[in-house]
Amino acid sequence: MTNEGANKFGETAGFIHNYIQEDLKGELNKVHTRFPPEPNGYLHIGHAKSICLNFGIAELYGGKCNLRFDDTNPAKEDVEFVNSIKEDIKWLGFDWDDRLYFASSYFDKMYEFAVKLIKKGKAFVCDMTAAEMKEARGDLVTPGKNSPWRDRSVEENLDLFERMKAGEFADGEKTLRAKIDMASPNMNMRDPVIYRISHMTHHASGDKWCIYPMYDFAHPVEDAIEGITHSICTLEFEDHRPLYDWVIREIGDFKVIPRQIEFAKLNLTDTIMGKRYLRNLVETNQVDGWDDPRLCTICGIRRRGYTPSAVRTFCEMIGVAKANSTVDMGQLEYCIREDLKGDTPVAMAVLDPVKVVITNYPEGQSEFLTVANHPDNEALGERQVEFGREIYIEREDFMEEPPKKYFRLSPDKEVRLKGAYFIKCTGVSKDENGVIQTIYATYDPETKGGNCLTRKVKGTIHWVYAPAAVKAKVNLYENLVVKDETSDNGYSLNPDSIKTVDAMVEPYIADCSPMDRFQFMRLGYFIADSKHFTKENPVFNRIVSLKSSFKP
Numbered sequence: 001m002t003n004e005g006a007n008k009f010g011e012t013a014g015f016i017h018n019y020i021q022e023d024l025k026g027e028l029n030k031v032h033t034r035f036p037p038e039p040n041g042y043l044h045i046g047h048a049k050s051i052c053l054n055f056g057i058a059e060l061y062g063g064k065c066n067l068r069f070d071d072t073n074p075a076k077e078d079v080e081f082v083n084s085i086k087e088d089i090k091w092l093g094f095d096w097d098d099r100l101y102f103a104s105s106y107f108d109k110m111y112e113f114a115v116k117l118i119k120k121g122k123a124f125v126c127d128m129t130a131a132e133m134k135e136a137r138g139d140l141v142t143p144g145k146n147s148p149w150r151d152r153s154v155e156e157n158l159d160l161f162e163r164m165k166a167g168e169f170a171d172g173e174k175t176l177r178a179k180i181d182m183a184s185p186n187m188n189m190r191d192p193v194i195y196r197i198s199h200m201t202h203h204a205s206g207d208k209w210c211i212y213p214m215y216d217f218a219h220p221v222e223d224a225i226e227g228i229t230h231s232i233c234t235l236e237f238e239d240h241r242p243l244y245d246w247v248i249r250e251i252g253d254f255k256v257i258p259r260q261i262e263f264a265k266l267n268l269t270d271t272i273m274g275k276r277y278l279r280n281l282v283e284t285n286q287v288d289g290w291d292d293p294r295l296c297t298i299c300g301i302r303r304r305g306y307t308p309s310a311v312r313t314f315c316e317m318i319g320v321a322k323a324n325s326t327v328d329m330g331q332l333e334y335c336i337r338e339d340l341k342g343d344t345p346v347a348m349a350v351l352d353p354v355k356v357v358i359t360n361y362p363e364g365q366s367e368f369l370t371v372a373n374h375p376d377n378e379a380l381g382e383r384q385v386e387f388g389r390e391i392y393i394e395r396e397d398f399m400e401e402p403p404k405k406y407f408r409l410s411p412d413k414e415v416r417l418k419g420a421y422f423i424k425c426t427g428v429s430k431d432e433n434g435v436i437q438t439i440y441a442t443y444d445p446e447t448k449g450g451n452c453l454t455r456k457v458k459g460t461i462h463w464v465y466a467p468a469a470v471k472a473k474v475n476l477y478e479n480l481v482v483k484d485e486t487s488d489n490g491y492s493l494n495p496d497s498i499k500t501v502d503a504m505v506e507p508y509i510a511d512c513s514p515m516d517r518f519q520f521m522r523l524g525y526f527i528a529d530s531k532h533f534t535k536e537n538p539v540f541n542r543i544v545s546l547k548s549s550f551k552p
Contacts, residue, residue: 014320016053016261020061020230023259031063032229032256035089035096036219039069039203040076041275042290042297043088045311045332046266052315053263054232055094066226067096070103072218074202082203084290088298092308101226103218104204110213110221111165113251114176114195118157122250123194124150125160126177136182137190144182144190164197167210171197178217180246188243192216220244224254231258234265235324266318267326270479271296272491286493291531293541294480294497304477305517305527305543310339317552329479330550337544340517340525345373345380348418348462349505349520349540351474353392355466356439358423361389366465369449371419383508387420390466392504397461398439400428407459409439416460418521422447462521470510472538474503474526503540510538517543 020031033054037043043051058065067089071077089096117123126147128136138144152160164174176195184190194217199210213221220243223231231244241260248257272278273296281287281295290297293304301311314335318327366388373380393409402410409415414424423441430436446452450460476499484492509518514533518540520526525543532539 015322016057016230016232016263016320019259019261020057023229024061028229030229031058031061032066032227033058033063033232034066034068034223034226034228036068036070036222037085038073038076038215039071039078039081039085040073041081041279042084042299044273044278044296044298045268045301046273046296047088048092048298048311049266049315049318050232050234051089051092051094052312053320057230057232063229064099065094065096066099066101066228068101068103068222068226070215070219070222071202071204072103072212072215074198074200074212077203079203084299088302091298091302092311101222102204103213103222104202106218106222106225107205107209107213109225110218111211113221113253114213114217115158115161117178117194117250118161118176119154120250121154122179123157123176124152124179125157125164126150126175126191126193127173128175130172133193137187138182140185140187146182147177147191150179150191161195164195164211165209167199169197171199173197176211178243178246180243186239186242188216188240189246192243194247216240216243217247220247220258221251223258224248224251224256227256228258229256231260233260233262235262235322236265238262262322264321264324267324268296268332269326269329270481271329272481274489277489281493288531293475293529294477296480303527303530304541305515305525306336307339310335313339328550330548333544334548334550334552337525337546337548340519340543343374343377343380344517344519344525346375346519346521347373347506347509348385348464349472349474349503349509349518349523349526350392350394350462350464350469351476351501351503351520351523352395353464353469353504354395354398354436354439356391356393356423356441356463358389358391358441358443359426360442363389365389366467369419385419385506385508386465386468387417388465388467391417391463392466392469393439393461393463395436398425398436400436407457408461409441409459414455414457416447416450416457418460418462419450420448420463421445421450422452422457464504464506466504468507469504470507470538472503472505472510472540473532474501475499475529475539475541476501477542505538505540509540510535512538519546522546 035054055065126149136145175193177191178194180189182190195211291299291303314332368384371385397408399410411425414422421443423443425441427440428436429438479494480497481491482494512528514528514530516528524545526540529539529541
């Protein structure tokens with residue numbers, strides 16, 4: 001991000017900005033943040049807000065931001081997710097330079113810290129099962145019960161923990177728990193598990209370890225080791241903060257004590273960002289992979305055609321708050337339109353084609369007309385568009401019995417073909433079901449270029465020359481999910497979230513490359529699909545329609 005962009009986001013950080021300003025009055029002389037994803041899935045647009053915030057805050061104050069993978073759970077993590085996260089952050093325009101870290105790199109040090117807690121009498125090996133611990137934990141009005149093994153001697157705990165590390169016990173047979181307070185009103189402080197046994201191969205450390213630190217133990221340790229000054233995270237970690245502080249305080253080996261500041265995560269209407277739900281959609285083949293353009297994953301919106309600058313602008317626009325809320329999808333779409341409208345070439349495509357035969361145009365002839373690639377951006381140049389006797393127009397651009405103020409093509413009415421001529425409908429032919437197959441029209445040769453000094457028409461429609469038009473698949477998207485009271489989570493996949501149509505496009509569009517963007521005249525912004533587009537079989541995704549419901 002540019003310094004200007006970072007400053008904008010820093011200023012919208014509100015209370016976070018104030019906290020940091022307060023800290024800078026004291027001994028703190030630098031700001032060091034981090035973005036700490038777990039590599040157990042692909043990032044979504046909610047993570048984009050956190051990325052912009054952490055990297056933006058660091059840049060605003062002339063500090064640094066680390067990229068760190070909290071890879072403490074080998075059951076769900078994979079190098080595929082590591083690589084995708086790095087790609088997403090780069091796409092958004094941020095760079096961690098040489099500050100790439102992994103929790104797994106600190107496993108030896110974390111083990112030493114766990115041993116230190118045991119020696120201080122602040123941790124013990126417990127034989128309770130997960131179900132037994134849950135039952136003994138109590139609830140918000142009932143204090144928990146101490147584990148029968150809570151008072152094991154330091155020597156016994158050290159021996160058992162070493163044997164856990166050596167692989168003598170099965171998964172779940174023993175855990176290492178912090179010894180804090182089973183009567184604490186904060187459930188996270190009721191002797192939480194800080195190490196568990198898991199005989200699984202880790203994506204980075206291989207089979208070196210069969211015990212792994214829990215996130216709530218590892219995360220504050222990682223921050224402290226790296227010298228993180230401000231641990232900026234979402235609100236669900238607010239109740240975990242006392243535990244993080246307890247871990248750092250009891251270990252006591254750190255020069256920099258991270259200050260945790262919580263903010264509200266991003267929620268968007270008409271979509272879902274839960275990792276479990278997204279993973280289920282992918283693994284059950286209900287979507288076209290993690291990068292399906294209907295998903296809110298960063299790779300999905302990249303394939304959809306969203307731009308990194310628009311996403312950053314959106315994050316700046318919504319700002320940072322302390323209370324959870326839901327942002328209208330229209331606000332994000334507004335940012336996309338604003339980013340695309342100035343420099344995206346405009347072209348003609350017909351998504352629901354019906355043929356028009358211009359009966360007074362000479363058979364076997366055609367001509368080329370000069371059309372601007374953008375009405376307001378001369379730098380995008382011009383192109384030649386072929387025109388002749390047979391063209392395609394949108395089916396909805398013709399009505400036999402039009403209502404008042406219908407300015408498109410209808411019997412005995414004229415309409416302007418964009419950049420070409422005025423035409424007038426003279427008749428139609430239909431199939432046995434009454435569906436219009438062909439529209440017949442005449443053209444006025446004196447209106448070349450779509451201009452006429454002697455008369456005016458109110459309607460202008462797009463078209464493509466039928467003999468030269470290229471058939472293309474076009475994907476149109478609606479909301480990913482719909483409300484469903486019968487579902488466990490209150491929503492279900494929208495069966496109409498994608499509609500694929502056979503369109504006819506001008507050759508100029510089909511002769512592009514994957515990820516090239518266009519404004520299809522009057523229809524919206526579209527992108528050549530990065531996964532399935534070929535020049536022999538072009539596929540386009542609608543990025544966003546032209547109409548906006550959001551008013552800034």
